[in-house]
Amino acid sequence: MPLVESGPEPESATSAAVDPAIARAYWKKTSNLMWTVLAIWFVAGFGVHFFAQTLNSIHIMGFPLGFYMAAQGSLIIFVVALFWFSKRQNEIDEEFGVQEDA
């Protein structure tokens, strides 16, 4: 059982040639989107709950707000953010012409 495999160098013909400059610009924009969504993730997953005790003094329809955020509010943010991410990333793909062939 070889623990490190050494195959021949692959041919590059299978890959659609995307210009390196475009690939770099595409990746920069994709990374920015990633950091944006990661920030939303952090705020909804952790940030708001740091203030749970304070938020609990506000009541809406019987719900203490701090409890509500952890039970439903953050979840709604997660779902909406993911659909938005998916749409936004598609737009970036198309902007740089690197989307898959339909």
Next chain:
Amino acid sequence: MADTTGAKDPFIANLNKIYVGYTGGFAFFVVILGILEQMGVPDRIIGYLFVFLTIGVYAYIGIISRTQVASEYYVAGRRVPAIYNGMATGSDWMSAASFIGMAGSLYALGYGGLAFILGWTGGYMLVAILLAPYLRKFGQYTVPDFLGARFGGNWARAIGVVILITASFVYVVAQIVGVGIITQRFLEVSFTTAVFLGLAGILVCSMLGGMRAVTWTQVAQYIILIIAYLIPAILMSVKISGVPIPQLMYGLALERIEVLEAGFRAAGMVPPPGVTGWHTSPFVGANGQFSMNAAVNFFALIFCLMVGTAALPHVLMRYFTTPSVREARASVAWSLFFIFLLYFTAPAYAAFGKLEIYQTVIGQPIANLPEWIKNWQIISPYGTPWVNIVDVNRDGIVQWGDFRIHPDVVVLATPEIAGLPYVIAGLVAAGGLAAALSTADGLLLALANALSHDVYYKMINRDAPTARRLVISRLLLLIVAVAAAWTAGSMGADILFLVAWAFSIAAAGLFAALVMGVWYKKTTNAAACWGMAVGYLVTFFYLIWSEFFGLHFMETFATKEAILRAATATAALPLASAELKAYAAGLVANASAIQDGSLAWFGSLWAGSGLPTDHVVLRGRVVGRLWGLNNISGGVFGVPLSFLTIYLVSKFTTAPSQAMQNFVEDIRIPRGGVRLADRREAVD
């Protein structure tokens, strides 16, 4: 979306029609059973019909989806549309713990239990933005496949397989225990019989058709489990508030629970052990005051569950089955949506159940308790009755602290608590069964594929023909399933706590290597191997050491006062071994000779902030807690260590070759194929 899904296949083309018809058929079936119940058909028959007919449907889907094609067997032919893959992931993900256990945990822990809700949903954000689209673009069969291709071969692949097996095996055993608990109650058979019946249900789905059969069964199972979860919650909501939207109306229940809790306290009562007396208050200790320890554990648990979600192979491999990268992204969003439907209902379940019990049970004479309590006073696999009345002060009245309910029965017993017809109880049982079976299917497939594809085909016999690989895969599936059922049958519920460990182990072992493999081009092979090994070993040994050798753990990390407390607790344990108790008693007898542990300075780093290293008595053991962190969150140490190791080792080893860097660039871009750094990794 439809243009890439292979319009030639009549099944794929008619998915909507098929599943709408199926849902209608199921609703019709439930109504018929409801009518049968009114006509006097005994409860037991209703239970049998629910269990056997739903399993029959899963078996039927399994049989018609049988296949001999490798890509169908491993990745369902990559034709699963985003929405359907979302549903399949939903039931793949939501296990017995989510369906049966979560509302119960919320009932017991109040706000503290919401860490599970947040952790088990927020993880999908990480899956979507960091991993799923890139693993889909890479386009092979398993998660270790990616590790092997990206990090230069069999070392990385083998470490990945070890982590995958450790995390998935304990997880699948827990699902089989869950199946056993449900079948035992509704078919009135022994636990062991129930376990093997469940095993048969799991195998018919996955053996013949692999991923293809599991996918379409999981969609069917999702539909049943979500109906079964929502209907009782809606009926409870109508009963208590008059409005059929539980997610909106349980605020009223929360308000009344707060008032009742305050009333109980004013009457001098205390809550039962393990149940919070402040349902909606965040980060409180047993005295209702702010506790730094509770706050830190809350956030540590969220972190571990989120990162663990994003690293568990049976979840990640679902995104290998979509037709495109674009659909993989959409599919994660749909997965989260379908999971969200259940998770944002769970707190309502807990609140309605708690209100009902506080209003109708607490304060009543023990002699005239409702009928459902007697039905659930049977012995659970945990060794205690599911529902138990312990009359602490012997006054014949159920006090707050006298009513003990195991968290696992809160959902299963809710229909009876609310006085709903038995057909609803049967429906809930069918839903719980669907949740446990679907997760078990996904896990078994992940395990068997790692062994057959990664170990046998990629590492042992590269020339094995497809037919032979599929035979081996099915054989391994059978072996793993029987091993898991045997473990479940012999150890029972005692091992359920290990599920929580699976998240920490997967998080610390795999997450950093997967993320860095895509997002940090200079990650070297050696760095990834070291990072996985360090994260995995640190977490694994931390968990074992603190759980099973708690006193020794304390003698290493704690101050002498804390060691003395741990030794006193150990000597008083009812189930510990005689040698351990004698050793602990020796320490206590000679208390003045106890020294601070050799690493007590490390264990006391945060003692000033209210986070000293201490112990808790759990599961009949003294369990050590470094900095007061529960070992369910053991991954908080391993995950950062794994990232750090990968980064540092990458700095000091030769950068990856140009071919490898090209490979990473291909993975990042949706268009085109992938240039493989090692062509032998290519899919045939």
